[in-house]
Amino acid sequence: MDHFMNPRNVGEIEDADGIGEAGNPHGDHMKIFLKIRDDRVEDAKFKTFGCAAAIASSSMATELIKGKTLKEAWELTNEAVAEALEGLPPGKLECSVLSREAIHSAINEYRKKQGLEALPEQT
Template sequence: MYSDKVMDHFKNPRNVGEIEDADGIGEVGNPSCGDIMKITLKIKNNIVVDAKFKTFGCGAAIASSSMATELVRGKTLEEAWEVSNKAVAEALEGLPPIKMHCSVLAEGGIHKAINDYRRRHSLPEWEEKNLHIHDHDNDVECQH
């Protein structure tokens, strides 16, 4: 059901954990929907120097979080913001259609963490495209 890449990131997840003195924190999802991701970022001179995750969810959710943190590390905030759910899914060599929301969740976690950083530094927040999916309260896929 899953690609080798998904299995690799599920079984050997990269960047598991929580940065203690994180500069940006993004938590998305809802336990009643079966997935929560918490992304923590360390940001220096506008660059993501470290990214970690903690995830409650299925195999695809864990692999997506792992891949998303890999993809944003070393990038500028602008570049990290552009890491889309598609990019996460492609880097994982594809996700089953019903699991695409996991990559959307990963993108959302990164966005929330970046905006958290911007808020802390009194910078204007960037607009999130898929807000309705990031915010599981209004998630069409999960009604709980």
């Protein structure tokens, strides 16, 4: 509840190195902005339109990837986000999936800008 009532890292990074978006059929939509230096997530911010679980998941996900390498950020699972939040209400696990997909989208946008191939999406 704390990450919903007091979300961290809300906003945009004007000169973001990678911007990713993800949405789900319930109308939740997340946009994430990454600042990357020396293969690490130096800063991460988000804008999310959605339910409390989507906002909390976005907030926690940005907290969890800051300072991580791109590989570590890519490997963040939705289960790890939910666990860090001490669980999500039944039927709201897809909100943590949304944050993972947005992170993947932002990392792949950054990789494309660097002339690298996009990483394959995990299933």
